[in-house]
Amino acid sequence: MIRVLLVDDEKDLTFFVKKNLESKGDYQVRVCNDPRLVVAEVRDFQPHVLVLDMMMPEVSGEDVAADLRESKETARLPIVFLTALVKEGEAGSSGNVIGGQFFVAKPVKIDELIRVIKLAMAQSA
Amino acid sequence: MKLQRKLGLGFLLVAVCLGIVNAVWIGQARLIKGQFDQFAEVTISRIIALWQAESSALRMAEAAVGQAGEDGAFEAARKEHSEWVAHYKKVAGDAEHDKLISAVEKTGEAVRQRAEDLIAKTSDGSSQAELDAAQNRLFQARQRLRLVIEKAMRPELGLLVRQKAALAARVRTAEPVSVAAAGVVASVALLLAAWLARSIADPIVRLAQDARTVGSGNLGWRTGVRSRDEIGQLAEAFNRMTENLQRTTVSKRFVDNVITSMADALIVINPEGTIRSVNPAAITLLGYPEAELAGLPVDKLFADRRGGNNALARAGLEAVLVGASLRNVERQWETKEGRAFPVLCSASAVLGEDGDTQALVCVALDITELKRAEEALRRAYDELKQAQDQLVQSEKLSALGRFAAGIAHEVKNPLGIVLGGVEFLESQLSVGSNLQPIEETRTSLAMIKDAVQRADTIVRDLLKFARPSQLKREPVALSGLVQETIALLTYGGSLKKVQTQTQFATGAISVEVDKNQIQQVLLNLMMNAIDAMGGAGKLFVRTRLAQDPGKTLAAIEIEDTGEGIRVENLSRLFEPFFTTKRDKKGTGLGLSISKTIVESHGGSISVASQVGKGTVFTVVLPAVEEGVRT
Structure with missing residues (x-):
């Protein structure tokens, strides 16, 4: 059972991603639509991987990641960023890694997401 | 000496000469007369008296003899004789002739007595012998008278001859004397004439010659005549006049030169509308030979002539005739070949001393080149305007690009x-999966539909903004405009971290604007505000009515809590390519173009800022009056 914390302000999106992930694999997905609560949720849920949208109101994905890095217990949590800024092809060609971070391009294809989650988890292991 | 005196003197001299000649002639005549008098009055008179005395004595005797009874004849003869003797006495009355006179008297008396005696005797009836004796005595007396008269006559005859000779001599000498006198006078007259000529006529002739010289064009010529009389004065006046003429002609020539060498065309027009004279520039410009232009109706020169009943009216110059003047009016002239060209025309009336219009003068400047330059300028302006429009459009697209990222995301x-x-639905429909309840499926489909519509709206709104401006001005509700702009920004995700607060004026405000362009301005200002805040902060957008005497204005304020703008940069803010942004996002033309757009709508844009606190931009636009439709 892989615990995935899914962070995106778009409720309808998280609804489907959760449904798809859970139906495709042994995933337990918790949804968080408010980025300010992420750190607390991480502590509480103890996810194996964090799927994090980049562009959110009030607090961006980068800010959340920075917050997590500050705390030792959360510093090593693998993160997969979701972003609309990069075309799917681009993300793929660079191995889904940009600047040392894992990215999946929006709109999210579930198979793609699963692949990168595996990659991120493998790396941090 | 004065001319009068000279002439007077001259004529006086002539008179004197003539007088002398006359005197000479009169003198001569006198002398001749004197001699003639002597001759006629005296000598011949004496001779005639003597002869008549004798003749009358003879008749006395005859009367006594022949006709004793005809006392009438005797009486007449006696009377005659008596008269003639008296006459002789008178004309011979001087000492020399006394003796002779008395002799004649005596003998004559004797004749008379004897004649009377005879007559008496005859009438008495005396005897023949007595009669014969008386008759003899009478004849003797008569004979003695004859002798006396002969004696008296002799000196007279001698005198006669001598006097006749003297007279002849006198007459003979009179001729040469007169001629000589005349000759002298003639010479004097000639001398006088010469002198007068030299003194009077010569200078006049010379002056006349000088006048001809000046008249033939040599205005530098001066007369050399000098004299102290009126002629001298005339000469002086002549010289002064010539000098004035020279000066006037020089200045007239100068003026002529000015007109001739003028670069602009000058035509003088008669009040009837025909051309009176033209300068060389006009001839060159119009391409007519000078001779053809004179007398031509002036409207023939104007390509833009209009209808009218006389040449001036057709040329549009009739107002000038009555005192109006044209200044720098653009007209079209026409060359002889019919080619029209633009000129700048000025015309005014030439007034005589009594205020009537003698002519019209018209000056024309060929502005073909000027108009070409104007045309080129207009074209360049149009091109520039086009370039500006393109720049506005590309700035808009660039702005669009700037949040394309956000939009793509959205x-x-x-x-x-x-x-x-x-x-999800796919996984539900694949073989071997647990079908979810229909409700969930319906929900999923509904969510999908919503999402699609959302995407459609965003794209549609974006397209509306991206479309090039139609430059159509129409009344637009201000609050709606602001809200749409904010919506666009929201789509772009720019307002994710920004607290947006709007405050709209009570009552609807409409502005007559090109919606697209003003939206571009608002977008630009709002995006600048967001950038100034680093993407996070407070954005205030307010609309209100602004008051200006006579005008209704709407104001839109866009305020941020960003870093503010330094005072020294405030004035340069709207300069093209001026930017305080550290990253080189955008074209740098946003504010400059925004200002252009706002001002072209008749509005204004201003900024106030405090470093560290924030900035507020105010856009003022003419508002549409409520209920007023243009």
Whole structure:
């Protein structure tokens, strides 16, 4: 059972991603639509991987990641960023890694997401 | 000496000469007369008296003899004789002749007595012998008278001859004397004439010659005549006049030169509308030979002539005739070949001393080149305007590009939902999966539909903004405009971290604007505000009515809590390519173009800022009056 914390302000999106992930694999997905609560949720849920949208109101994905890095217990949590800024092809060609971070391009294809989650988890292991 | 005196003197001299001649002639005549008098009055008179005395004595005797009874004849003869003797006495009355006179008297008396005696005797009836004796005595007396008269006559005859000779001599000498006198006078007269000529006529002739010289064009010529009389004065006046003429002609020539060498065309027009004279520039410009232009109706020169009943009216110059003047009016002239060209025309009336219009003078400047330059300028302006429009459009697209990223993201979100939903439904429909309740499926489909519509709206709104401006001005509700702009920014995700607060004026405000362009301005200002805040902060957008005497204005304020703008940069803010942004996002033309757009709508844009606190931009636009439709 892989615990995935899914962070995106778009409720309808998280609804489907959760449904798809859970139906495709042994995933337990918790949804968080408010980025300010992420750190607390991480502590509480103890996810194996964090799927994090980049562009959110009030607090961006980068800010959340920075917050997590500050705390030792959360510093090593693998993160997969979701972003609309990069075309799917681009993300793929660079191995889904940009600047040392894992990215999946929006709109999210579930198979793609699963692949990168595996990659991120493998790396941090 | 004065001319009068000279002439007077001259004529006086002539008179004197003539007088002398006359005197000479009169003198001569006198002398001749004197001699003639002597001759006629005296000598011949004496002779005639003597002869008549004798003749009358003879008749006395005859009367006594022949006709004793005809006392009438005797009486007449006696009377005659007596008269003639008296006459002789008178004309011979001087000492020399006394003796002779008395002799004649005596003998004559004797004749008379004897004649009377005879007559008496005859009438008495005396005897023949007595009669014969008386008759003899009478004849003797008569004979003695004859002798006396002969004696008296002799000296007279001698005198006669001598006097006749003297007279002849006198007459003979009179001729040469007169001629000589005349000759002398003639010479004097000639001398006088010469002198007068030299003194009077010569200078006049010379002056006349000088006048001809000056008249033939040599205005530098001066007369050399000098004299102290009126002629001298005339000469002086002549010289002064010539000098004045020279000066006037020089200045007239100068003026002529000015007109001739003028670069602009000058035509003088008669009040009837025919051309009176033209300068060389006009001839060159119009391409007519000078002779053809004179007398030509002036409207023939104007390509833009209009209808009218006389040449001046057709040329549009009739107002000038009555005192109006044209200044720098653009007209069209026409060359002889009919080619029209633009000129700048000025015309005015030439007034005589009594205020009537003698002529019209018209000056024309060929502005073909000027108009060409004007045309080129207009074309350049149009091109520039086009370039500006393009720049505005590209700035807009550039602005668009700047939040394309955000927009892409926003569009991709709904797409993500669609994809997720579809994948979910796919997994539901694949073999071997547990079918979810119909409700959930319906919900999923509904969510997918929503997402699609959301994407559609965003794209549609974007397209509306991206479309090039139609430059149509129409009344637009201000609050709606502001809200749409904010919506666009929201789509772009720019306002994710920004607290937006709007405050609209009570009552609807409309502005007559090109919606697209003003939206571009608001977008630009709002994006600048967001950038100034680093993407996070407070954005205030307010609309209100602004008051200006006579005008209704709407104001839009865009305020941020960003870093502010330094005082020294405030004035340069609207300069093209001026930017305080550290990253080189955008064209640098946003504010400059915004200002252009606002001002072209008749509005204004201003900024106030405090470093560290924030900035507020105010856009003022003419508002449409409520209920007023243009």
